[in-house]
Amino acid sequence: MSEAGNGRHGNGRHEVTVADVAAAAKVSKATAARALGDYGAVSEAVRDRVQAAAEELGYRPNALARTMSTGRSNTLGIVVGDIENPFFAQATRGASDVANAAGFDLILSNSDEDGDTEAKAIGVQLAKRVDGMLVAPASSVDVENLRTIVAAGRPLVLFDRAAPSLEVDTVIAANRTGARQLTGLLTAAGHRRIAFISTIAHPDGYRLGDVLGSTSVAERVDGFVSALDDAGVPDPARFVHLNARREGVEHLARRLLEDHEAGITAVVASDSLIALAVFRVARALGRNIPGDLSLVAFDDADWTGATTPAITVMAQPIHEIGAEAARLLIQRIGGDGRPPVTRVLDQHLIARESIAPPIDGETRPVAGSRTL
Amino acid sequence: MSEAGNGRHGNGRHEVTVADVAAAAKVSKATAARALGDYGAVSEAVRDRVQAAAEELGYRPNALARTMSTGRSNTLGIVVGDIENPFFAQATRGASDVANAAGFDLILSNSDEDGDTEAKAIGVQLAKRVDGMLVAPASSVDVENLRTIVAAGRPLVLFDRAAPSLEVDTVIAANRTGARQLTGLLTAAGHRRIAFISTIAHPDGYRLGDVLGSTSVAERVDGFVSALDDAGVPDPARFVHLNARREGVEHLARRLLEDHEAGITAVVASDSLIALAVFRVARALGRNIPGDLSLVAFDDADWTGATTPAITVMAQPIHEIGAEAARLLIQRIGGDGRPPVTRVLDQHLIARESIAPPIDGETRPVAGSRTL
DNA sequence: ATGAAAGCGCTAACAT
DNA sequence: ATGTTAGCGCTTTCAT
Numbered sequence: 001m002s003e004a005g006n007g008r009h010g011n012g013r014h015e016v017t018v019a020d021v022a023a024a025a026k027v028s029k030a031t032a033a034r035a036l037g038d039y040g041a042v043s044e045a046v047r048d049r050v051q052a053a054a055e056e057l058g059y060r061p062n063a064l065a066r067t068m069s070t071g072r073s074n075t076l077g078i079v080v081g082d083i084e085n086p087f088f089a090q091a092t093r094g095a096s097d098v099a100n101a102a103g104f105d106l107i108l109s110n111s112d113e114d115g116d117t118e119a120k121a122i123g124v125q126l127a128k129r130v131d132g133m134l135v136a137p138a139s140s141v142d143v144e145n146l147r148t149i150v151a152a153g154r155p156l157v158l159f160d161r162a163a164p165s166l167e168v169d170t171v172i173a174a175n176r177t178g179a180r181q182l183t184g185l186l187t188a189a190g191h192r193r194i195a196f197i198s199t200i201a202h203p204d205g206y207r208l209g210d211v212l213g214s215t216s217v218a219e220r221v222d223g224f225v226s227a228l229d230d231a232g233v234p235d236p237a238r239f240v241h242l243n244a245r246r247e248g249v250e251h252l253a254r255r256l257l258e259d260h261e262a263g264i265t266a267v268v269a270s271d272s273l274i275a276l277a278v279f280r281v282a283r284a285l286g287r288n289i290p291g292d293l294s295l296v297a298f299d300d301a302d303w304t305g306a307t308t309p310a311i312t313v314m315a316q317p318i319h320e321i322g323a324e325a326a327r328l329l330i331q332r333i334g335g336d337g338r339p340p341v342t343r344v345l346d347q348h349l350i351a352r353e354s355i356a357p358p359i360d361g362e363t364r365p366v367a368g369s370r371t372l
Numbered sequence: 373m374s375e376a377g378n379g380r381h382g383n384g385r386h387e388v389t390v391a392d393v394a395a396a397a398k399v400s401k402a403t404a405a406r407a408l409g410d411y412g413a414v415s416e417a418v419r420d421r422v423q424a425a426a427e428e429l430g431y432r433p434n435a436l437a438r439t440m441s442t443g444r445s446n447t448l449g450i451v452v453g454d455i456e457n458p459f460f461a462q463a464t465r466g467a468s469d470v471a472n473a474a475g476f477d478l479i480l481s482n483s484d485e486d487g488d489t490e491a492k493a494i495g496v497q498l499a500k501r502v503d504g505m506l507v508a509p510a511s512s513v514d515v516e517n518l519r520t521i522v523a524a525g526r527p528l529v530l531f532d533r534a535a536p537s538l539e540v541d542t543v544i545a546a547n548r549t550g551a552r553q554l555t556g557l558l559t560a561a562g563h564r565r566i567a568f569i570s571t572i573a574h575p576d577g578y579r580l581g582d583v584l585g586s587t588s589v590a591e592r593v594d595g596f597v598s599a600l601d602d603a604g605v606p607d608p609a610r611f612v613h614l615n616a617r618r619e620g621v622e623h624l625a626r627r628l629l630e631d632h633e634a635g636i637t638a639v640v641a642s643d644s645l646i647a648l649a650v651f652r653v654a655r656a657l658g659r660n661i662p663g664d665l666s667l668v669a670f671d672d673a674d675w676t677g678a679t680t681p682a683i684t685v686m687a688q689p690i691h692e693i694g695a696e697a698a699r700l701l702i703q704r705i706g707g708d709g710r711p712p713v714t715r716v717l718d719q720h721l722i723a724r725e726s727i728a729p730p731i732d733g734e735t736r737p738v739a740g741s742r743t744l
Numbered sequence: 745a746t747g748a749a750a751g752c753g754c755t756a757a758c759a760t
Numbered sequence: 761a762t763g764t765t766a767g768c769g770c771t772t773t774c775a776t
Contacts, residue, residue: 015525017753028763033755040756041761060524063499064436064445065753068768073436075500083455084465093456096482105496108480110468124477127435128447152432153387279678303675306651389769400747405771412772413745437769440752 016057024053036061067129075105076329077125078134081113086301087271087318088136091159094322095134102330104131111138113201113245119145126152132329134322136160140215155332159325162215162342169328170342171321175216175298178314178347179223182296183268185312185349187231190357191266191294195256196224197278198270199245206240217242220270220298239264249277257285257293265358266294272301275311290356300350309353317345388429396425408433439501447477448701449497449505453485458673459643459690460508463531466694467506474702476503483510485573485617491517498524504701506694508532512587527704531697534587534714541700542714543693547588547670550686550719551595554668555640557684557721559603562729563638563666567628568596569650570642571617578612589614592642592670611636621649629657629665637730638666644673647683662728672722681725689717 014020022032027046034040035050036059042050053059067073076099080088096106107130109121118138122145125133132155137146143163149156150168158170186194200217202210208225212218221240228236244252256264269275275297279289287293289309297304300315324343331338386392394404399418406412407422408431414422425431439445448471452460468478479502481493490510494517497505504527509518515535521528522540530542558566572589574582580597584590593612600608616624628636641647647669651661659665661681669676672687696715703710 015753018755019753029753030755030764031762033753034762037755043761046761058523060495061499062501062753063496064439064501065768066755067436068440068753068770069755071768082465083468084458084461086456086458086461089456089458089461093454093482096455096480105500106480108468108478110465123432124435127433128477129434129436151430273674276674276678283678301675302645302648303673303678306648306655306675307678308680387769390771391769401769402748402771403746405769406746409771415745418745434769437752438771440754440769441771443752 015062016059017062018059020057021050021054021059024057025050037066073129073131074103075107075128075130076132076134076326077107077109077122077128077130079109079111079118079121079125080136081138082110083108085271085273087160087299087316090318091136091322091325094319094324095159095326096322098323098326098330102326104326104330111136113138115139115142115145119148122149126154130154131333132156134159134325134329137163139213140164140218141211141213155329157325157329157332159321160216164215167340169325169332169340171325171328171345172216172342173316173321173345173347175219175347176223176226178298178316178349179220179268180227181223181349182298182312182314183224183227184230185296185351185355186266186268186294187227187233189266189294189355192228192231192233192358193239193263194224194228194266194268195239195241195262195264196221196268196270197241197244197249197252197256197274199249199274200242200270201246202242206237206242208237212242217270224268244274249274250281253278253281254285257281257287264293266355267296269295269297272297272299272304272313275299275301275304275313279307279311290354292359294355294358296354298347305350305352311354312352313350314347315350316347321345387434388431389434390431392429393422393426393431396429397422409438443501445501445503446475447479447500447502448698449479449481449494449500449502449507451481451483451490451493451497451505451507453508453510454482455480457643457645459532459671459688462690463508463694463697466691466696467531467698468694470695470698470702474698476698476702483508485510487511487514487517491520494521498526502526503705504528506531506697506701509535511585512536512590513583513585527701529697529701529704531693532588536587539712541697541704541712543697543700543717544588544714545688545693545717545719547591547719548595548598550670550688550721551592551640552599553595553721554670554684554686555596555599556602557668557723557727558638558640558666559599559605561638561666561727564600564603564605564730565611565635566596566600566638566640567611567613567634567636568593568640568642569613569616569621569624569628569646571621571646572614572642573618574614578609578614580609584614589642596640616646621646622653625650625653626657629653629659636665638727639668641667641669644669644671644676644685647671647673647676647685651679651683662726664731666727666730668726670719677722677724683726684724685722686719687722688719693717 018033022029032050035042035047111118115138140161140163143166156168162170198217225236267278282293296312298314300313304311390405394401404422407414407419483490487510512533512535515538528540534542570589572586597608639650654665668684670686672685676683
């Protein structure tokens with residue numbers, strides 16, 4: 001390396017440091033630093049002189065050096081499943097707004113919902129000495145990755161999903177209640193054969209009592225199952241379809257809708273991406289929503305109000321989930337020693353037009369799919 | 373600050389450093405660092421011993437200290453308008469994938485399309501000594517913010533929008549061609565009163581020759597205008613509506629659609645967010661698409677294929693825009709001294725069902741809006 | 745192959 | 761109010 005660590009760059013210019021500014025302003029390094037960093041006591045005159053010199057020379061503070069000596073980076077790490085997922089984009093924005101307002105920056109990583117990728121991301125952020133981390137854990141069960149954060153002595157706040165075996169601040173939504181209510185709409189309309197679809201990874205078929213990788217999906221499944229129980233549907237677990245990412249959401253949806261034995265008359269989509277896929281497939285198959293198939297989903301994605309029919313959804317305060325998580329984290333970083341809290345934010349129903357009574361009620365199976 | 377800079381954290385544990393590892397492995401700091409950092413020459417035996425000690429003690433490298441001495445952070449800064457905007461989320465993901473593959477991390481900031489916010493974001497990232505920056509500039513005209521990056525000696529790559537007065541690598545899409553083609557579809561169908569809507573800030577009404585803050589919007593406007601010219605529409609500039617953010621997209625759309633003097637029969641939406649707003653308003657007003665109003669847009673947002681009717685769009689290779697920008701930046705960081713390039717990526721048309729002939733052709737104005 | 749020592753840019757005691 | 765000095769954790773000559 002030819003120009004490493006010598007404060008030079010490709011253009012050969014010298015990076016101007018406090019020492020340079022100090023020299024130009026004819027004061028000591030310490031005084032210059034005080035004037036620049038706005039701490040300690042400096043006389044008006046000197047402050048002005050130093051700042052003028054800094055301006056003149058084009059001084060830019062080196063945040064890394066500062067972190068080295070103060071031990072604080074004023075940076076938060078955030079690990080999300082995939083920033084392209086509107087849920088995470090919104091939550092990240094919420095966190096970002098709160099962080100910025102409090103003088104913190106954000107380092108972002110995608111875990112792709114994969115444990116190893118998540119581990120790497122966490123390693124990087126820890127190495128960069130973030131003051132604390134916000135993570136939507138890839139797994140609520142295997143918390144090794146999360147433990148390394150705690151072990152490194154960094155405050156950690158979980159969002160969207162909890163990790164029951166870990167005592168840390170957590171911000172989630174009331175998924176069980178929401179799922180129950182959402183599913184209840186369907187059973188009230190007369191549906192009995194309702195599919196729940198999630199992309200979460202899960203070996204084999206779902207069976208009651210299975211521990212899921214994400215508490216939020218687990219809660220949703222719980223609420224779903226209990227709503228079916230309430231409606232007297234036998235063996236509700238058979239209607240829970242996980243692993244949709246591996247198979248491909250559209251593929252799974254197609255398989256489900258074309259399975260006349262199963263005779264699915266309604267779908268609960270665990271997020272807006274799934275809802276969109278189901279919507280597409282239904283249309284491609286000539287299934288009329290809600291006439292032939294009712295559809296409800298989590299998350300009030302912007303487009304859900306624009307389709308025909310508009311989709312009934314359980315909205316989550318996504319922005320606030322990120323924001324509140326950031327608030328808790330910043331409190332901790334500030335030295336708050338209160339016991340860990342779990343904030344459960346309410347979801348709320350937005351009733352639209354995607355529910356209708358099942359076409360044949362309980363009397364399925366029935367003839368093949370029909371067109372409009 | 374009680375525990376600053378002393379390598380301690382809230383839990384009182386000592387951060388383990390190379391010195392600790394060296395002591396444990398009974399070698400010098402230099403040797404330990406060589407073994408750990410995988411550089412220089414170390415004997416097998418010593419390497420193993422050091423790595424074992426590191427493992428044992430739970431050593432975590434301090435990336436900041438490393439950057440301090442090497443001058444490289446292996447970190448890229450990226451500044452986008454708003455990460456919640458699917459365009460930026462996708463581009464960011466593209467950049468992130470390329471960056472990660474090359475061993476770089478990403479620091480993300482939102483500019484909110486505001487110059488001052490952008491300046492702050494850039495300041496922060498420069499302070500953190502990113503190795504280079506990716507930015508979708510809030511302004512293509514006022515390039516002061518961008519110049520500070522260049523002045524700081526950091527490689528810079530622009531994406532989505534160019535800055536003609538600056539000689540830097542740039543990745544954009546062929547917006548003029550795309551807009552021309554998209555608008556041409558409308559004129560070919562017989563439309564003459566076509567509104568172009570963008571959220572870009574612009575003082576007063578648009579007039580031919582005005583310089584716009586974003587080259588991508590400027591190119592789109594150019595293509596739009598030239599398509600109208602080709603169709604023999606007089607004074608096409610009057611159909612260009614900017615500033616939609618300030619007024620509110622839905623509000624503007626409503627105003628436009630209700631203006632019977634103007635008699636707009638089609639809309640070109642400059643991005644998918646605008647398209648969605650127009651779609652909503654049209655529906656609220658009882659305007660049938662495409663019967664009463666044709667609609668086309670930029671960006672193949674996932675939902676545009678799911679509405680009724682599905683929307684005809686000009687798709688951009690968004691992921692690739694981010695990815696290519698990151699590639700160029702990493703080349704630069706690697707010391708590539710080639711002259712700056714501008715990569716113009718092709719857009720491609722996805723024809724769907726949102727275009728129909730205008731209901732009255734040129735004979736507008738006509739009676740009030742009607743319901744379906 | 746290994747070690748000793750200097751230095752990256754900054755802040756934080758501790759003087760004065 | 762200002763200056764001196766040491767040190768954050770790492771890499772990098774330069775010796776040996």
